[in-house]
Amino acid sequence: MTFEYAPAPESxxxxxxxxxxxxxIDGEFVDGHGKSFKSIxxxxxxxLAEVAEANDADVDVAVKAARRAYTRVWSKMSGxxxxxxxxxxxxxxxxxxxxxxxxxxxxxxxxxxxxxxVDIPLVAAHFFYYxxxxxxxxYALPGNxxxxxxxxxxxxxxxxxxxxxxxxxxxxxxxxxxxxxxxxVLKPAETTPLTALLFAExxxxxxxxxxxxxxxxxxGETGRAIVAHPGxxxxxxxGSTDVGRAIAKSVAGTDKRVTLELGxxxxxxxxxxxxxxxxxxxxxxxxxFNQGHVCCAGSRLLVQExxxxxxxxxxxxxxxxxxxxxxxxxxxxxGAINSAEQLAKIRELSDIGEAEGAxxxxxxxxxxxxxxxxxxxxxxxxxxxxxxxxxEIFGPVLSILTFRTPKEAVxxxxxxxxxxSAGIWTDKGSRILWMASQLRAGVVWSNTFNRFDPASPxxxxxxxxxxxxxxxxxLEAYLx
Numbered sequence: 252m253t254f255e256y257a258p259a260p261e262s263x264x265x266x267x268x269x270x271x272x273x274x275x276i277d278g279e280f281v282d283g284h285g286k287s288f289k290s291i292x293x294x295x296x297x298x299l300a301e302v303a304e305a306n307d308a309d310v311d312v313a314v315k316a317a318r319r320a321y322t323r324v325w326s327k328m329s330g331x332x333x334x335x336x337x338x339x340x341x342x343x344x345x346x347x348x349x350x351x352x353x354x355x356x357x358x359x360x361x362x363x364x365x366x367x368x369v370d371i372p373l374v375a376a377h378f379f380y381y382x383x384x385x386x387x388x389x390y391a392l393p394g395n396x397x398x399x400x401x402x403x404x405x406x407x408x409x410x411x412x413x414x415x416x417x418x419x420x421x422x423x424x425x426x427x428x429x430x431x432x433x434x435x436v437l438k439p440a441e442t443t444p445l446t447a448l449l450f451a452e453x454x455x456x457x458x459x460x461x462x463x464x465x466x467x468x469x470x471g472e473t474g475r476a477i478v479a480h481p482g483x484x485x486x487x488x489x490g491s492t493d494v495g496r497a498i499a500k501s502v503a504g505t506d507k508r509v510t511l512e513l514g515x516x517x518x519x520x521x522x523x524x525x526x527x528x529x530x531x532x533x534x535x536x537x538x539x540f541n542q543g544h545v546c547c548a549g550s551r552l553l554v555q556e557x558x559x560x561x562x563x564x565x566x567x568x569x570x571x572x573x574x575x576x577x578x579x580x581x582x583x584x585x586g587a588i589n590s591a592e593q594l595a596k597i598r599e600l601s602d603i604g605e606a607e608g609a610x611x612x613x614x615x616x617x618x619x620x621x622x623x624x625x626x627x628x629x630x631x632x633x634x635x636x637x638x639x640x641x642x643e644i645f646g647p648v649l650s651i652l653t654f655r656t657p658k659e660a661v662x663x664x665x666x667x668x669x670x671x672s673a674g675i676w677t678d679k680g681s682r683i684l685w686m687a688s689q690l691r692a693g694v695v696w697s698n699t700f701n702r703f704d705p706a707s708p709x710x711x712x713x714x715x716x717x718x719x720x721x722x723x724x725x726l727e728a729y730l731x
């Protein structure tokens with residue numbers, strides 16, 4: 252017997268979405284000089300707000316405000332004093348956690364239980380973590396703690412973040428930059444600007460000195476203007492590999508420091524001695540968490556041949572229990588796809604997978620009539636030649652391949668231009684260590700997947716970018 256879950260909607264009343272938003276420059280909200288654009292709820296397609304677009308002139312004003320704040324205030328402040336501001340921001344985020352969680356779900360489309368239990372707690376944790384580093388920078392980089400030459404901040408950081416984890420990516424970028432004494436000009440994604448603008452209010456509430464953090468909304472042109480501005484000393488970007496390549500080209504020949512966190516096509520590798528029930532949950536979390544809108548998603552499942560049939564059958568049973576629907580319902584497992592554009596890409600690549608001969612399967616589920624939706628989907632009979640096994644789909648779509656030996660698993664896992672993450676499921680600790688040493692991935696999870704901690708560095712190899720965010724390593728990108 253199966254039981255239906257009664258709806259358990261989170262209230263929208265805690266969030267006050269304004270009809271229009273300006274840019275946050277030099278501690279104040281100001282009008283933008285580009286064309287405004289609309290932020291749309293992916294689950295209902297309702298217009299949430301009119302948002303200002305920053306043009307080149309706005310970017311110039313913001314960078315100059317950040318430079319003033321850097322030279323006059325922030326870089327002159329002691330690390331302990333800077334840490335106090337970061338602690339204050341972290342506490343305010345905790346106090347307003349429900350407000351942030353609801354707004355993130357409305358604007359992004361992800362389930363409230365993810366924003367409430369994962370995103371927002373991690374955001375606060377990153378600010379707490381880097382607040383603790385602010386007065387210990389002499390010990391952050393090897394050799395600098397003993398010779399009296401403390402590492403120095405770079406200056407103004409230009410940061411461009413994606414739409415899949417809007418507030419969490421903001422925290423990954425802003426917290427280490429401020430802890431190290433830099434100031435920031437940040438652009439959120441055009442489809443998910445609202446929590447970044449709410450964070451600007453937190454900066455005001457925390458009495459952060461004017462100009463230390465500037466939030467510029469807009470699309471690609473705004474991001475390009477920030478990256479290209481001669482007053483920007485450091486560029487940090489998370490997003491697609493194509494845009495990352497363009498950024499690398501645009502800063503070539505300059506003295507700007509760059510970190511790029513780009514796409515992925517992670518292998519989630521299940522051996523025949525793996526704890527299968529645990530592995531199934533890890534597979535589901537690896538690809539269906541946040542609708543698969545995760546750069547390190549386990550989008551390629553590699554299963555040892557002897558247990559492949561059992562794993563696929565158990566996975567199908569588990570997928571039938573996933574609930575797709577209203578992101579604000581606390582029972583929802585899979586929310587809305589972030590945009591019509593992303594939905595079209597997911598559909599296109601899924602249709603190609605079917606046309607190339609892979610077996611497509613989705614559980615029966617009623618999708619809402621309005622909004623952008625895609626059912627959790629798996630493909631069996633996939634070969635390494637299939638496009639769905641090579642290209643990043645960035646949606647709830649899993650390609651399943653098989654292997655016989657650990658060596659074959661490594662070869663298939665590494666047969667990708669990406670190198671961001673991987674997962675290993677086995678009972679043997681020695682096999683985990685050997686596999687981890689062979690896999691060309693920046694993060695390797697063992698008997699778990701998609702787990703993050705502020706103290707742990709994150710980043711990739713090859714076309715997944717370079718540089719690390721998180722942990723002590725995350726400080727290095729913001730220090731001279």
